[in-house]
Amino acid sequence: MSRSVDLFKVISDGTTYLMTSASKTQTHETEDYLPTAIGRGSVTSKAELSKASMEVRIALDHPLAQALLTSWAESITSLTIFSKRSAATSVIWKGRLTTTVPEDDHLKLVFESIYTSMRRPGLRAKFQKACRHALYGRGCGVLPADFAEAATVSAISGVTVTSAAAAGFADGYFAGGMLASPDGTFSYVSAHVGSALTMNRISGNLAAAWASTGAGLAVTLYPGCDKSYSTCENKFSNDDNYGGFDYIPTKNPMGGQSIV
Numbered sequence: 001m002s003r004s005v006d007l008f009k010v011i012s013d014g015t016t017y018l019m020t021s022a023s024k025t026q027t028h029e030t031e032d033y034l035p036t037a038i039g040r041g042s043v044t045s046k047a048e049l050s051k052a053s054m055e056v057r058i059a060l061d062h063p064l065a066q067a068l069l070t071s072w073a074e075s076i077t078s079l080t081i082f083s084k085r086s087a088a089t090s091v092i093w094k095g096r097l098t099t100t101v102p103e104d105d106h107l108k109l110v111f112e113s114i115y116t117s118m119r120r121p122g123l124r125a126k127f128q129k130a131c132r133h134a135l136y137g138r139g140c141g142v143l144p145a146d147f148a149e150a151a152t153v154s155a156i157s158g159v160t161v162t163s164a165a166a167a168g169f170a171d172g173y174f175a176g177g178m179l180a181s182p183d184g185t186f187s188y189v190s191a192h193v194g195s196a197l198t199m200n201r202i203s204g205n206l207a208a209a210w211a212s213t214g215a216g217l218a219v220t221l222y223p224g225c226d227k228s229y230s231t232c233e234n235k236f237s238n239d240d241n242y243g244g245f246d247y248i249p250t251k252n253p254m255g256g257q258s259i260v
Contacts, residue, residue, distance in 0.1 A: 003085070004083050004084060004085040005020055005021055005022035005026060005083075005084050005085075006020065006021045006022075006038075006040065006081055006082070006083060006084075007019075007020050007026055007028055007033045007081070007082035007083075007084055007089070008020065008021075008033070008036075008038060008040075008056070008079065008080075008081055008082075009031075009033075009079070009080040009081075009082070010064055010077065010078070010079050011077065011078045012064065012067060012068070012075075012077040012078075012097075013067070013075055013077075014075070015067070017063070017064045018031055018032060018033040018034060019033055019034060019035075019036035019038050019058075019064075020033035020034065020035055020036065020038075021035075021036070021038055021039070022035060023035055026084060028082060028084065028089050036058070036059075036062065037058070037059045037062070037106075038056065038057065038058045038059075038062075039056070039057045040054060040055065040056045040057075040081065041054055041055040041056075043081075043092055043093050052112075052113045052115070053095070053098075053110055053111060053112050053113065054079070054081070054093055054095055054110075054111045054113070055108060055109070055110055055111075056079065056108075056109045056111065057103075057106045057107070057108050057109070058106060058107055058109065059105065059106050059107075060102070060105060060106055060107055062107075065106075065107040067204070068097075068100050068107065068109070069100070069102065069107065076096050076097070077096060077097035078094070078095070078096050078097075079093075079094065079095055079096070079097065079109075079111045080093075080094045081093040081094070093113070094113070094114045095111040095112050095113045095114050096111060096112060096114065097109055097110070097111050098110055098111065098112045125243075127245055127248070128244060128245065128248070129244055129245060129246055129248055130227035130228065130244045131225075131227040131228070131229075131232060131242055131243040131244040132243040132244065133241065133243040135176070135177075135224065135225045136222070139241065139243055140238065140241055140243070141238065141241045142236050142238050142241075144178075144222050147222055147223050147236070148220050148221070148222060149165060149169075149220065149221040149222070149223075150165070150218070150220060150221075151163040151164075151165035151166065151218075151219050151220065151221050152164070152165065152215075152216050152217060152218055152219070153210065153215070153216075153217040153219055154195075154215050154216075155215065156202065156206075156207075156210050158202075159198060159199045159200070159201060159202055160196050160197065160198055160199070161179065161196075161197045161198075161199060161202075161219075162195050162196055162197070163195055163197060163219070163221070164195050165195075165221065166192060166194070166195050166196070166197055166221065167194045167195040169192075169223075171192060171193045171194065172191075172192055172193075172224075173192060173223050173224075174189045174192040174197060174221055174222070174223055174224055175189060175190065175191050175192045175224045175226075176188075176189065176190075176224025176225055176226060177189045177192075177221065177222045177223045177224030177225075178221075178222040178224075179197065179199065179206070179219055179220070179221055179222075180219060180220040180221075180222070181203065181205050181206045181209050181219060182209050182213075182217070182218060182219065183205055183209070185203055185205040185206065187199050187200065187201070187202065187203045187206055188200040188201075189221075189224060192224075197221075206219075223235065227244065228244075229242055229244060229246055
């Protein structure tokens with residue numbers, strides 16, 4: 001009986017990585033899985049789904065490891081493990097990346113099982129003072145295109161992006177908003193003072209665009225929201241969709257203790 005081999009399919013930021021623990025290239029559904037120095041933990045079934053994780057180790061010089069080390073993934077990084085024996089191939093594990101741990105000569109990737117999503121609470125409205133909706137999300141309803149501001153970048157230093165266009169707005173206007181790179185990748189703006197935009201981090205795509213273009217790099221800025229009613233009404237004219245409850249009492253009317 002032939003020995004089974006593992007096939008690893010990882011999708012991260014729109015790039016698909018096809019790898020196999022076999023010494024020769026393996027083909028599955030017209031896709032070629034390339035021999036890679038890669039290993040995994042055992043597939044186990046546990047009563048607690050959150051503990052049914054999978055550890056995968058990959059060489060530090062592999063393109064996937066380099067991509068995950070140099071920047072955070074802009075989207076979910078998924079893993080599917082197939083077991084191939086002769087002509088038969090089956091899925092034995094599937095999940096998404098939660099942690100990366102650099103080690104001596106390899107990168108440890110920790111994935112949680114896809115089944116953990118079955119035990120997560122579904123989305124539900126929250127009774128809270130500040131707006132519960134995500135800006136530009138479904139509940140909010142504000143269209144990003146209506147507030148997009150074209151801008152050019154004159155400098156990037158650390159996590160600070162400098163753009164003259166930002167200085168034309170009051171300090172804090174873009175705080176909590178987004179900066180879109182030329183390829184459409186979004187980065188979160190954590191603070192805004194004058195022409196300086198402090199980013200939560202500089203994404204790999206933004207760094208690459210800056211390295212290629214330099215001063216004059218064209219980006220798009222989107223304002224942020226502090227989740228207050230006045231901002232929703234005066235900044236976005238979106239008070240009909242405001243999702244907060246400003247007049248929640250600070251004291252429990254039935255007992256007197258604080259409920260905030």
